[in-house]
Amino acid sequence: MVGQRYTINSKILNESRNYSVYLPASYKNNVDKKYIVAYVLDGDRSKFLEVSGIAQSMHSDANLKLQIPELIIVSIENTDRTKNFTPTNSLNYLDREDISAFKSSGKADDFMRFMEDELMVEINKSFRTVPQSMIIGHSLGGLFALHCLLEKPQLFSYYLLIDPSWFWDHNYIGKRSKEVLANRVDLKARIYIALANNMQEDKRHYQWGNQFYKLLKENKSPDLKVDFRYFEDEKHLTVTIPATYYGLRYLFEPYTIDINEVTKDPSVLVNYSAKIKKELFFDTKPDQSFVNTIGYVALYDRQLPDIAISIFELNTKNYPQSINVWDSLAEAYTVRGYMDKAKKCYEKILTLSPANNIAKTKLEELNNKIKQRN
Template sequence: MTIHSSILEEDREVWVYVPNSAGAERYPVMYLLDGKDFFHSITGMVGELSSIGRMPKMIVVGIMNKDRGADFTPTRSIFSRDGMVDPDFKNSGRGEKFISFLQKELIPYVESRYNTQPYRMYVGHSLGGLAVLHALVNHPALFNSYVAMDPSVWWDNHLIVKQAQEAFTQKDYVHKSLYYATSNTMEKGMDTVRVIKDTAYANGNVRNHFQFRGVLRKSKNLHWAWKFYPEENHSSVPLPSQYDGLRFIFKKYELGKDLQDTTITVAYIEDHYRSVSAMMQYTVLPSQGTVNWLGYISMGNKQFEKAYGFFKMNIDNYPSSPNVYDSMGDYYVERGNKKKAIEAFKKALTLQEIAETRKKLEMLQAKK
């Protein structure tokens, strides 16, 4: 889709991925820079990881570029890292305008048209990674989590490093997460121990990233990870670091036990999702399918009290779902409580006519 930006004084194309889901489920949102380059890889990962419970389902907003040398640079400079004039930066320094576009136009546009949760992630590579760090350092309230892939921290005489040194020691970054990825652009024969004291221009990028890691170590409450990818260059590092970034940021989202683990209790599920809700800063309910599965596993193991607890949890969390009452009906059938089973199946059918549920009800009513 295309939206007009009064702030940028131009139309801007964005691609939007929305998870397949029924009902009015709401989702956190990822804002992805260089959307044309990374949209398909990141949405594939989000779809796969969320389908196996390792991260939440997310809306992904891929932002297309017109002049990334302008949008992603926070200050005016016409020089590349080598100190030479670079025509790509003739319009540089529009970074604050771009942030304003996100804050005042794009984010409100997305949140008014899609079912969103108040959790936002910001992802960028190279100059896009610089833009991500700029937001974290100078506008930390705008996003909850950040993925910076081989960010151009050299920009404007390492300005972002200096700003981060001050911000990370003064601002409280509680509930904020950063994944920082750096590729191997060192000369052959150079290693990560010597590069820190090395002065060669060719090794400058990696040296800069190690310096930023030192700044991160002084941050206040920021949940962060920094990773060096020895087998990847600047162009290849986005793919593995996208995956690693999602896994790091949402590590506490996934259950710590396999669903077949018979030690899982209702209290365990409740405690886990309290922690997940605290991490996401909004109420996250366990998925109906997961809890239903736990109920049937418990029932199959003759752990009837536990099974009832799981089925009741689903009814409490999803009272408008016919399936949760159908499952409770199965529970009562298993327990030999015909009256309660009929009540549960009837309740399910008041919400939606489902042939299988109707068949169960008629079979029960036919019995004497």
């Protein structure tokens, strides 16, 4: 079974709320690593599996895919989504003013306080997280995410907005954004907006989405990055899967490590951490496992032992306490014939793990080869 389901008793909402948590593959064994949390709205079981599956597939070092960092997925189930996700009380839908299903609307501020003061506090207490979080919202969920961006932008660093409900209360978000964005020059976020083809229903959806995108593009905040995509072949209810993939891909674009770039020039990894800090706002190093995998591709598949050595050497600088990276570097040195350097690697492993019998055996084999050579 994927993930685990939890319940939180909310004093702010005066109700119990269910949510599911997916932990990435490395979470259990990599006990020092911290993770970005992606909060998924409308988070029933199918949505939880959808987002978790896409995120897992996009970070797979075994398959040489490192498009995004590993994410903790928190998928929040609904009780009354109209109440929770809408910023104003309104019965309006496009040209109608009598939508009785909207009577409970207008409590987005309460839900935002629930997320900030209760749910996110609980998640940060229970799991290893970085300060930067993501919100993924579709339809009214996208409307709520837009509301967070305008009213409390520091709450999230990454916004994946999937065909948001621009229509709400006569395009309330469009009007509010003109007021807010005109005076903000300190927004620090990456934003992806996906629009579905709703032209047969009403062209205003597309127009309002475009208008909001242009307002963001015109904003003078130096740390604000935004992208927009119109999915002509997708409807409102089918756009979520492609939008989630392309959204994650854009939002974490700087995180990508291209195997061909690294095997051509391993020094591209040297400035990686600074680039991530500047463009994604958090501290990280090039992924140890992925870089190691690239090193083996260079060593054996592409027959580039010197390149492989450079890659492994960079990995030992980034992860000097890792037995695995020292063992990989020793292997590359051995293939290249640098026995003395390989010997030092195994000696380093034994300082980290004195009882490591594999390292002891390999060190003994190397010493015998060195004696024979001399």
